[in-house]
Amino acid sequence: xxxxxxxxxxxxxxxxxxxxxxxxxxxxxxxxxxxxxxxxxxxxxxxxxxxxxxxxxxxxxxxxxxxxxxxxxxxxxxxxxxxxxxxxxxxxxxxxxxxxxxxxxxxxxxxxxxxxxxxxxxxxxxxxxxxxxxxxxxxxxxxxxxxxxxxxxxxxxxxxxxxxxxxxxxxxxxxxxxxxxxxxxxxxxxxxxxxxxxxxxxxxxxxxxxxxxxxxxxxxxxxxxxxxxxxxxxxxxxxxxxxxxxxxxxxxxxxxxxxxxxxxxxxxxxxxxxxxxxxxxxxxxxxxxxxxxxxxxxxx
Amino acid sequence: xxxxxxxxxxxxxxxxxxxxxxxxxxxxxxxxxxxxxxxxxxxxxxxxxxxxxxxxxxxxxxxxxxxxxxxxxxxxxxxxxxxxxxxxxxxxxxxxxxxxxxxxxxxxxxxxxxxxxxxxxxxxxxxxxxxxxxxxxxxxxxxxxxxxxxxxxxxxxxxxxxxxxxxxxxxxxxxxxxxxxxxxxxxxxxxxxxxxxxxxxxxxxxxxxxxxxxxxxxxxxxxxxxxxxxxxxxxxxxxxxxxxxxxxxxxxxxxxxxxxxxxxxxxxxxxxxxxxxxxxxxxxxxxxxxxxxxxxxxxxxxxxxxxxxxx
Numbered sequence: 001x002x003x004x005x006x007x008x009x010x011x012x013x014x015x016x017x018x019x020x021x022x023x024x025x026x027x028x029x030x031x032x033x034x035x036x037x038x039x040x041x042x043x044x045x046x047x048x049x050x051x052x053x054x055x056x057x058x059x060x061x062x063x064x065x066x067x068x069x070x071x072x073x074x075x076x077x078x079x080x081x082x083x084x085x086x087x088x089x090x091x092x093x094x095x096x097x098x099x100x101x102x103x104x105x106x107x108x109x110x111x112x113x114x115x116x117x118x119x120x121x122x123x124x125x126x127x128x129x130x131x132x133x134x135x136x137x138x139x140x141x142x143x144x145x146x147x148x149x150x151x152x153x154x155x156x157x158x159x160x161x162x163x164x165x166x167x168x169x170x171x172x173x174x175x176x177x178x179x180x181x182x183x184x185x186x187x188x189x190x191x192x193x194x195x196x197x198x199x200x201x202x203x204x205x206x207x208x209x210x211x212x213x214x215x216x217x218x219x220x221x222x223x224x225x226x227x228x229x230x231x232x233x234x235x236x237x238x239x240x241x242x243x244x245x246x247x248x249x250x251x252x253x254x255x256x257x258x259x260x261x262x263x264x265x266x267x268x269x270x271x272x273x274x275x276x277x278x279x280x281x282x283x284x285x286x287x288x289x290x291x292x293x294x295x296x297x298x299x300x
Numbered sequence: 301x302x303x304x305x306x307x308x309x310x311x312x313x314x315x316x317x318x319x320x321x322x323x324x325x326x327x328x329x330x331x332x333x334x335x336x337x338x339x340x341x342x343x344x345x346x347x348x349x350x351x352x353x354x355x356x357x358x359x360x361x362x363x364x365x366x367x368x369x370x371x372x373x374x375x376x377x378x379x380x381x382x383x384x385x386x387x388x389x390x391x392x393x394x395x396x397x398x399x400x401x402x403x404x405x406x407x408x409x410x411x412x413x414x415x416x417x418x419x420x421x422x423x424x425x426x427x428x429x430x431x432x433x434x435x436x437x438x439x440x441x442x443x444x445x446x447x448x449x450x451x452x453x454x455x456x457x458x459x460x461x462x463x464x465x466x467x468x469x470x471x472x473x474x475x476x477x478x479x480x481x482x483x484x485x486x487x488x489x490x491x492x493x494x495x496x497x498x499x500x501x502x503x504x505x506x507x508x509x510x511x512x513x514x515x516x517x518x519x520x521x522x523x524x525x526x527x528x529x530x531x532x533x534x535x536x537x538x539x540x541x542x543x544x545x546x547x548x549x550x551x552x553x554x555x556x557x558x559x560x561x562x563x564x565x566x567x568x569x570x571x572x573x574x575x576x577x578x579x580x581x582x583x584x585x586x587x588x589x590x591x592x593x594x595x596x597x598x599x600x601x602x603x604x605x606x607x608x609x610x611x
Contacts, residue, residue, distance in 0.1 A: 028407050028410050029412065031407055032404070032407050032408070032412065032418055035400070035422065036421045036422070038480070039421050039422055039424070039425065039480070039484070040421060042436045042437065042480075043424075045436070045439075046436055060453075061446070061453060062445045062449075062450075063440075063446070063447065063449075064450075111332075114329050114330075115330055115333050118326040118327075118330045119330070124326065124327065127330075130330070133337065133338070133341065134333070134334065134337045136341045137341050139537070139589055139593055140340065140341060140344075140345075140586075141541050141562070141585045142541070142543075143565040143566070143581075143582040143585055144344055144345055144348045144582050144583070144586055145344045146348075146565075146569060147348060147360060147569065147579060148347045171336045171340050172340065174336060174337055175337060178333065202325075203325045203329075204325075228427050232428070232430070232431070234429065234430070234431050234543070234544040234547065234548075235543055235562075235566070239570060249431040252431050252432065252435060252548075253431055253547060253548055256548075257551070265439065265445070268435075272432050272435055272436060275429070275431070276428050276429070276432045279427045279428065279429070280424065280427050283423075283426070283427030284424075287420065287423065287427070291419070291423065291488050
């Protein structure tokens, strides 16, 4: 940069080149900034509206800078806002989602890690075929499983419960977590495992002492994928739970559908943000590794 | 073979039971997941297939009616709207998000400052649920409170932007929102692809005097062609499974104008008590996925084998 600028004072050709370079860079940043505005605008609108007075929103529309900073809407959305008769806000649904997402994420990730370990380091006759069969689960549309799940959850006494959703998400998630972990463990050299076996280490010892310590990169990918996917899932939530038992995605749709009163955009904005915050935080902390892992997998 | 089988019990005392159990451990570890996946993939699919051939209405029943449900599904006007929407949506959504994703990836690839910040901004919608995205955009599309009101407030008083209020344009609201949600994902995959291109190849093109755009068109993009296909396949899957976005954004309306197959399955099964026909619609969704995914996986397998042979 500096060199080009210096030369520009002496050499007209270089000056033209420097100008061209400047405009090229300017254009790149201008287009990026334009898209950044488009991507950030909806988020800013919601954040602003959660802080504005409802009367201000009613008068000036949704897209406007906040004239006041108040957290009333957040408090209402969290604890007191009324949805179809009950006035407990989103907090119960938030915890439903949390108690659904955390166990389902942990269980499916652990199972995926163990399955991936078996399918990459303890292959047996037919294990490749079994792996490919498990992979099919990745592509299954949820709609195919709705009626069977309805029947099974009824049999197990898990209808309208968070445990039922945990079960569904674990079974659905296994194929993803197994795929991620298996593809990662394949790249761990087999010699490492062989050496450990010669030293007398068994299945579990190798898993704990060799595989797990090497796993954090793929476990981050798996956890981010499962957590955001399960937290954000809507179909199973709306089909298999109702009212107080709903996860937050289903509750949000119910909340914003209510056409009884004038639309309380301030409270609804806060509710939407409460529903969006956990996966956003997970993404901000783990996103870098997640994108790296995901793109590596996709390019292979 | 049989003699060896016979000798095993004799040899058994020599191998302690712990060791023999040890060889079973990997299979025992895999077994529960395998059983669950098997039930989930095969039993559930056959189950729904059977329901689609049954006379189930409010409750699943198992009287066999052949292809009646499929016939009445395809005769239904709303199903026609649903799959027409699916085609329209898939086309625009895939082309749109790939075009924007590629543009952003190429721009970020020009050694821009703050790359991590740009990437985070373009990718964060991926972490947000379709429910949240759909809800927020439904407000923005609302002519009374949203973008239309905002632009009119700026002084352009006859500005019109009311996509979701009109039957003919509501589908485009779904398309725009879908593109907004997932072009960052396309960008991430394209960017990783651009970074995987051999730098010597690019240098050689530059030494030959190729301009930047020519280098991209003739050298870089052709080498990442498989990524285009991968992105397209992933997006088609999203499109076929689209449910949450529409449920939160337009709820299938105005009228039935933004009905999608996934929405229709839900309606048939849980709102109208036509489980048999709903199962038929679900099977059609599976068929659509298979039409895309089976050739793609065969192609991938074929390419791998080719690489294995050459490499």
